[in-house]
Amino acid sequence: MNGLLCYCRAGFEPDLAAELGDRAAEAGLHGHARTARGDGYVLFVGDEALSTHLPWRTLVFARQSLRLLAELRGLDPRDRIAPILAALDAARPVTAPVYGTVWVEHPDSDAGKPLSGLARSFGNALRPALRKRGLLAVADDPQATRLHVCFVAGDHAFLAEADPAASAPWPLGVPRLKLHHDAPSRSALKLEEAVLSLLDGGQRRDGLRPGMTAADLGAAPGGWTWVLARHGLVVTAIDNGPLRQHVLDTGRVEHLRADGFRWQPPRPLDWMVCDMVEQPARVARRMGDWLREGWCRQTIFNLKLPMKKRWLETQRSLEAFAEAATVPLAVRARQLYHDREEITVHARRTGDD
Numbered sequence: 001m002n003g004l005l006c007y008c009r010a011g012f013e014p015d016l017a018a019e020l021g022d023r024a025a026e027a028g029l030h031g032h033a034r035t036a037r038g039d040g041y042v043l044f045v046g047d048e049a050l051s052t053h054l055p056w057r058t059l060v061f062a063r064q065s066l067r068l069l070a071e072l073r074g075l076d077p078r079d080r081i082a083p084i085l086a087a088l089d090a091a092r093p094v095t096a097p098v099y100g101t102v103w104v105e106h107p108d109s110d111a112g113k114p115l116s117g118l119a120r121s122f123g124n125a126l127r128p129a130l131r132k133r134g135l136l137a138v139a140d141d142p143q144a145t146r147l148h149v150c151f152v153a154g155d156h157a158f159l160a161e162a163d164p165a166a167s168a169p170w171p172l173g174v175p176r177l178k179l180h181h182d183a184p185s186r187s188a189l190k191l192e193e194a195v196l197s198l199l200d201g202g203q204r205r206d207g208l209r210p211g212m213t214a215a216d217l218g219a220a221p222g223g224w225t226w227v228l229a230r231h232g233l234v235v236t237a238i239d240n241g242p243l244r245q246h247v248l249d250t251g252r253v254e255h256l257r258a259d260g261f262r263w264q265p266p267r268p269l270d271w272m273v274c275d276m277v278e279q280p281a282r283v284a285r286r287m288g289d290w291l292r293e294g295w296c297r298q299t300i301f302n303l304k305l306p307m308k309k310r311w312l313e314t315q316r317s318l319e320a321f322a323e324a325a326t327v328p329l330a331v332r333a334r335q336l337y338h339d340r341e342e343i344t345v346h347a348r349r350t351g352d353d
């Protein structure tokens, strides 16, 4: 069975299916989505090359993207291991290297969450069986291909695999972040996740250094400003609403009551972040203005999406952003775990490198 198994936020399956369909067609590949609203995953069945041409990093609505190997239905609860070993034997060339790790998962959905206990205990039983069969490394090897078993019901599972370097490094595609007790709002988690999942290690190290400067458009009550200040950045926070006092007390934050669509910095900044609730295309165009004018080198911003046709709106907004920016950019957009009806975009001017 060829294709992709992708996880997503429950309710966003049609958006992910539309995205995969368009991306496959652009790459000249055949594929069709099998999904139902609320499942928390999309199966995209088609050409073998799909996983190479549609890697996780380039997808907006996929929390994870895996190369599909097999679908197992009617699993006997007394022995789910034998059919999995048989399916792996059938799906893999004899010369295939052993897996480095195995993750037993379930979709992040109403039907999937009750399967977490099964996933945990089954993983403990499966590991020794895979090792005995010579399919799994004796000690975990996080660089080698990872095997995924995804239960969608007690008797129904998918087998898939992923290159750790080209897939989400978190089980279920969900980074586990805890809200800090000092954080002024839950939104702080969105920016923390964006930094973790949209920037690579080098960009985090070199791109967010103490003493750098930033603007936060639509900053109140101060969650994103607080995250930037904790990284040591000096932040101008723009909002007509109030910021929490302890954010101002960091000594790194200036609060200006101004319109985030009109304000511009007196001198170029390293960063601009924006969480204003507005029409996505309007936000996207303004973000493009900032990059074109060189008012910031990098930006992380949210695009609030309407209820319907969210993939179409995503495409339109990202096009409007690129058109307004005109300068060469590296752009990554994703629906983060902490995003609800929205996506988060990181963009960096590449001409300055």
Ligand SMILES: C[S@@+](CC[C@H](N)C(=O)[O-])C[C@H]1O[C@@H](n2cnc3c(N)ncnc32)[C@H](O)[C@@H]1O
Pocket: 184, 185, 186, 187, 188, 217, 218, 219, 220, 221, 222, 223, 224, 225, 238, 239, 240, 241, 258, 259, 260, 261, 275, 276, 277, 278
């Ligand atoms: C979702 S909240 C931001 C939450 C914030 N990122 C945090 O982490 O606490 C959106 C904010 O955008 C502000 N906002 C909306 N339109 C604005 C505008 N034109 N100029 C400045 N702020 C605006 C609102 O006042 C509101 O405080």
